[in-house]
Amino acid sequence: MKRKVSCMLSAAMLVMALNGCGAQKQETSEAVTVTAADREAEKSTGTEAAGTTDSGEKVKLRFLNISPSDTRDNYFKEIFATFEKETGIEVEYESTPLETAANKITVMGGSNTLPDIITMPDNWIPDYRSAGWIIPVTDFIEPDKELYTDVVNKIIWGNQQKLYGDVYTIPDGLMVKGIYVRKDWCDEAGITLDYDWTYDDYFEVNKKLTDASKNRYGLTYRGARGAFDVIMSYLHTYTGGYTYNGEGNCLLNKDEAVDAFIRFTDMYKDGYAPKESINWGFTEMVNSFCGDLTGTFNNDPEVVAICQSNMKEGTWAVMPMPRSNKDGKIYNQVSCGYSYAITSSSKTPDQAYELIQFMNQPENHTNYCKTAGQLPVIKACESDPYFGEDGPYAAFIYQLNSPNLVVPATFGPFETTDLQQGPMIEEIQKYLMGQQDAQTALDSFCNVMEERMKAYLKDNPGSTVEEPRTMQ
Incomplete structure (x- = not known):
């Protein structure tokens, strides 16, 4: 996926963590001793509303956004200005491109100069948690859990509780995959689209x-960054959503998964995708779909706004991910866009959480989701017609509400960026060019994943492999 941490993270974090973890973990321990009751007592005294610390100093928070854009930058600056008017708490807005975010956070983490709040993908939690750079928010969210959707409570936070024993992030929105389709091409071809479709x-x-002959191709193939993520969604339909078995053996290079890998990549090899798509990433995929070159496109809700701006109404539609031909389930990752995390460097974590609460107030959160192209995490926002059955996100909402939805296991609670930006691209490309067979391509990174999972299980007694999750 396009939101993966830099390959240099693990090595840099090790050096920085050795230098700074002791003091950070001490601060983390102190921060989480504040209970929900303590916070409610503070609010009743007006201390937080006044925007001052116990010593009377004005509170100033720092907020780091790792996915800057003109739209998101303007949204954050406006909401922070409103927050300051209402609370007296000033928020200093910082941003850094995703490509350099991991290195910047690593440097600040090592020197204990992290902002109070950072945005981050949840797959960074294992590294940042072990370095002591982010604090648990379990006690903070306890009084507010009922405000959040069942998906957040059962899938997002439920998984963190199982993996880490605590909750570490608060989602800014939800992301779930869908298939964008050229509806006008389907009409020409006599294709009737049905939400109940299979692979x-x-x-x-x-x-x-x-x-x-018309320079039209059905599949928008992803051959570069994030190449294996789309394929893995299909392989999971044959593993029941498991990435490893109970002993930590990887299942994505076993017989049935290999056959599924071949069926998926045959779509490229047999000419149903442009040849140049072997090198495509996100930008090329969007441009090709919107530019009349490809007819189907697998991606997140954020592309809705792009299609609305660049395509004629009625020429495109969004379908749910196809059901498995093996068991009829919909296997689809449900993730956060960029979650909010409170860092161990924060001297005022209560006020940091107050800011997150403010951003997730229904009206503010609804505006943010529309701006960022995400699905709401707050129940009260679900009544907005924009997120309803007739809105532009209908196919995504349909999946979240489907009893057939299964959220597969991830790569694992450890660093895999080196594989995702290396062998998962390079070895698959070698296979597509006929330089090696499918089994060899999958073995090249699945064997390394297996080694890391078994090492994790050994180093963390009592831990288990991640299991697929449902809403049941």
């Missing part, structure tokens, strides 16, 4: 939409 139906649509 066999999906493959057939890709074939029918391909017409090389």
Whole structure:
């Protein structure tokens, strides 16, 4: 995916953690001794509302956004200005591009100069938690859990509790994959789109939409950054959503998964995707779909706004991820866009949480989700027609509400960026170019994943492999 931490993170974090973890963990311990009752007592005295510390100093928070854009930057600056008017608490806004975010956070973490709040993907939690750079927010969220959707409570926070024993982040929005489809091409080809489609139906649509004489291809293939993520969603339909078995053996390079890998990549090899797509990442995929080159496109809700701005109404639609041909389930990752985390450097974690609460107030959160192209994490926002059955996010909401939804296990609670930005791209490309077979391509990184999972289980007695999750 396009939100992965830099390959240099692990090595840099080790050096920084050795220098700074002792003091940070001490601060973390002190921060979490504040209970929900303590916070409510403070609010009743007006201390937080006054925007001052116990010593009477004005509170000033620092906030770091790792996914800057003109739209997001303007939103944050406006909401922080409103927050200061209402509370007296000033917020200093900082941003850094995703490509340099991990290194910047690592340097600040090692010197205990992190902002009070950082945005981050949840797959950074294992490293930042072990370094002592982020604090648990379990006690903070306890009084407010009922405000959040069942997906957040059962899937996002439930998984963190199981993996780490605590909750470490608060989601800014939800992301779930869907299939963008050229509806006008489907109408021309006589294809009727049905939410209840399977992967066999999906493959057939890709074939029918391909017409090389018109320079049209059914599949927007992702061959570069994030190449394996889309394929893995399909492989999970044959592993029941498991990435490893109970002993830590990787299942993604076993017989049935290898056969599924071949079926998926045959769509590229047989000419149902442009040849140049072997090197495509996110930007090239969006441009090709919006630019009349490809007919289906697997991605997040954030692309809705791009399609609305660049395509004629009625020429495109969004479908849920196809159901498994093996068991009929919808296997789809449900993740946060960029979660909020309170750092161990913060001297005022209560006020930091107050800011997060303010951003997640229903009206503010609804505006943010529309701006960022995400699904709400607050229950009260779900009544907005924009997120309803007839809104632009209908296919995504349908999946979140489906009893057939299964959220597969991830790569594992350890660093895999080196694999995702290396072998998961390079070895698959070698296979697509006929330089090696499918088994060799999958073994190249699955064997390393297996070694890391077994090492994790050994180093963390009592831990277990991540299991698929449902809303049941």
